[in-house]
Amino acid sequence: MVSSVLPVSRVPDSRDAPALRWGIMGPGWIAERFAESVQAHSTQVIAAVGSRSLNRSKAFADAFGVPAAYGSYEELAAAPDIDIVYVCTPHNFHHAAALMAIDAGKHVLVEKPIGLNAAQARDIAARAKAAGVFAAEAMWSFFLPKFDVIRQVLDAGTLGTVTTVLAEYGEHFERGHRIFDPALAGGPLLDLGTYPLALITEVLGAPERLSAFGEPHESGVNAQLSAIMQFTGGGQAVMNTHLHNFTPTAATIVGSEATLTIDGPFNMPGGFELRFPDGTRLRHNEAAGGHVEGLHFEAAAVARAIAAGETETQQRPLASSIRTMDVADEIRRQVGIEFQGEGNAA
Structure with missing residues (x-):
């Protein structure tokens, strides 16, 4: 028998998720959309931004009201006042950047793809598990x-x-x-x-x-x-x-x-x-919408998972x-x- 109705979405309002303090590693196009989305549709806090260029970090911080701007990825990873690092560097730096954050004891959300290859993805997963921190790929869809x-x-x-x-x-x-x-x-x-x-x-x-x-x-x-x-x-x-x-x-x-x-x-x-x-x-x-209308859902889901003690x-x-x-x-x-x-x- 053909069902007459579709199920309804179980995704909660993103504003109901507990707020994390996010550090953005790599202030490029997707980082801008992420900041726009979470600031408009959630209570997540963009607490810091890091780039290999301090000027780029400061420009991003000024544009989105971010309180801390760093001129290196290492400084951002070591920052004491962030809960999670969102890696949105160019693809070839995803793996190294994720490990940098994990080694600093930070949870990590890595922009897709999680690495250049499956070996890098497995390494991130293994290192996060060993460190007891959350890790996920930002496949926002x-x-x-x-x-x-x-x-x-x-x-x-x-x-x-x-x-x-x-x-x-x-x-x-x-x-x-x-x-x-x-x-x-x-x-x-x-x-x-x-x-x-x-x-x-x-x-x-x-x-x-x-x-x-x-x-x-x-x-x-x-x-x-x-x-x-x-x-x-x-x-x-x-x-x-x-x-x-x-x-x-x-x-x-x-x-x-x-x-x-x-x-x-x-x-x-x-x-x-x-x-x-x-x-x-x-x-x-x-x-219908784009990144600004959609990226906040993954941020909220990550925040809920971490608050529940989950690592994925x-x-x-x-x-x-x-x-x-x-x-x-x-x-x-x-x-x-x-x-x-x-x-x-x-």
Whole structure:
């Protein structure tokens, strides 16, 4: 029998979460969106900011009313008046920055991807566990209210046997963007491709077989890649990511009993539709939005987890982050993508 209603989101109001004192490591674009989001929609406190440039830290502090600005990552990690470090440095510094915070006894939220490869992700997880501190990847999509509803739909078996996941993410970037810089682990995989890969591995797990195809860019980074995956039980997935131009950033989860189509961009606040073979359609309506409307949910979830004495989040456990990076490593191996200073992900 087809259900007549969708479940409701169980995500609480972000303002009800206990406030943490956050230190931001790397005052770039995503750090700005994070500060805007938590200051507008939660009680979380941005207590300090650190950069390799004191001028950049001071400019960020002035813009967002942050009381402390440091001219090095080390100073921020050692600061006594912060509870958690939000790492939003360039990708190739995520691992070292996270370990710096962990070694200083701080909880840590690492902007996605959690590292350049699965080995770095495993190292962060192991070091955090040994230190007894919280660690998580800031894969913010999974903390949105709509993904809580999607998780309930999947857990209830409403889709039946999941057979197929289709997910893609393409975007246009101006030529001076860091995504074109080989020295900063550029290319679409880490910036964009982690979203479809995270969704695919969240729904279907780790693939048994994978075939990947890449296209180089004149800058020296990868321009586009596609992957076809097969999973235990016969499920399949297809993903594409590139830096050529904007796409719908669509995602569809197909099951034997129903199909779930997430409005594009699927990784941001918005709605989705459940469609059954008899023509029944169930709609989850959520106001479309971007990072400012959505990042506060992950901050609040992290604050609740830490207040409860937990060292991970249920929405994005470290094992899930590692699994996604394992798949990204295999894609890189097949396509031949290397990041400077790291070597090929074997």
